[in-house]
Amino acid sequence: MNKNKVLQIVLFVLLFLIVGLGAYYLYSKGVICKSPTRTDEEITEEGLYKTDEGVSFELISPLPDSEIDCKFTLAGKMPREWFFENSFSYSIIVDGKEVLAGSVQSKDDYTEKEILEFAEEIECKEGCIGEGEIVLKNANPSGLPENDDQYRIPVKFTSKCSVEEVVEETPKVAVVKLFFGNSEKDPDFEKCEVTYEVKRTINEVVAVGKASINELLKGPSTIEKSKGFYTSIPSGTELKSINIKDGVAYVDFNEKLIEGVGGNCLTSRIRSQITNTLKQFPTVKKVVIQVNGKSEGVLEP
Template sequence: MALIGVILIIGANTLWQNRSRLMDNSSPQERANIRMNKTVTGTVTEVMTSANIITIREASGRETHIAIVSETKLLDEKNKTATINAIYKESTIEAKGEATATNALLAGEVRIVSTPSLIITSPTEHEPVRSPLAITGLATGPWYFEATFPVTITDADHRSLGQHYVTATEEWMSESLVPFTATVEFSQPKTKTGYLIFKNANPSGLPEHEKTFEMPIVFEADAANVKVFFNNSELDPAFLCTKVFPTTRTIPWTEGIGRAAIEELLKGPTNEEKTMDYFTNINPNVRINSLTIENGIARIDLSDELDRNVGGSCRVTAIRAQITETLKQFPTVQQVVISINGRTEDILQP
């Protein structure tokens, strides 16, 4: 595709220069004919913004590559001036211009006929995904209610692996596309592929108002990224106790991803992390007795090494912050309860 882009750009520039010379002595009608001798309409399959190339699939199934140059007039659905960044995959566009080959067009005008109401910008269909999965995209207002709508990750047989909500990052009550983000933790799949399934919030509950969008995904089932939180003397020279900072670890895939993240935390900073001024306030040799997550509450029970010879309110606060923030990276956790050998009342005292 990149090679096609280069060829189209070179051909487009040459054709444009030659056409400009021809137009010097042409009538307005002749200039229009030279510029607009072909019209194509189709669904966008790829947008190469760096190369200013759009690929569409026409109704016949043929792919056509459209070159955008500085003279190209770009219009949105309301016939207002637009940029190539307003064109997304699955949009329908109409392009008029000069045919440079049977499947290539130098565009004089490109008009956006329609844009999908839901667009996923990350991940892509062919990008391997792991838990927790960060999702970004855009959706029109009718998808949302109170700035959210649900997303589910399933395996290839549509068995649910995890569910959460996307959240609008701008004012959501709009007919225009509104950006959103989500982070979804999911259990280990038993298939190599699966689906991201988005449903509109639909507070009415009426079937005729339901919207669903499915996007195929590919799982990267051998590893997962987790964040562990440490104090950092460079990022927080005043040492404000509650301020902890994430560093990312790649670990083997496990269904108990929360427990695995705490295990990484208890190992302390790596040598490389220490050179970046990360340090821990947690004692060595602390063990996890149990960890449960239910109804948004993570309850973690640790061995008594956790508060052995621990003194000072600042250090106690830092220990709690390290454990709490490491668990709250997961969207299923809103609150953390720490205990030591089953005790919660008399632990981690200053």
């Protein structure tokens, strides 16, 4: 190999080394920039939005002008300046009215990261119908209006959201007979021991005899009165107890039952009302009327 050839090779190697060392020096000094690599804390270009105050953030869902259901996920990435103790607030506005409000939580540590991820499951149970807005509001512990910031997401709800209806079970009812006097059927009030039945619907209960007497003490209804029905039982009479044993119903009232009551016809009619009302039940063959636990002399002619 001649000297010229060797010299060319040496010069080429030296040039290569010089260029390589120069490039390394510039790279280490930052003159030649490293290729950018995305970290978890960076906001991507796709889905980039700006708040009213120009804060850039990434919105993942729901996107503006999208259709959403009553249940949806509010998710994205927001600079930590928007958070206070890892949360900021939101509200849902429909027809100018706030129908739901709450807060968005981030599981990231705001003391370590510049950008915090958030994902909140939201369910709008009432008022979310048609077009509305989801308003994101920054945390503003100072309370000063100049520190407020927000971003409004226009959306359309695909279905009406309402509170689940509580279906109440219709109570079972029973039809009982009550007995009253009747001025149309006995205009001269001569049939002292005769009373006439009306039918009353009550809630079905175990103690149907007690329920029937309590209905009797209410007296005839307005419609029943228009048909001539009336009661002879004094106002203020209250049922204290009723016990049925061996076919005998022992029914105890307060003293109002006999207060101011006199005359054979009146006492007979009161007794007839109570006795006939209880004897409609197969288990009752006889009725003993008491006042404060005593039956002697009660409603006797």
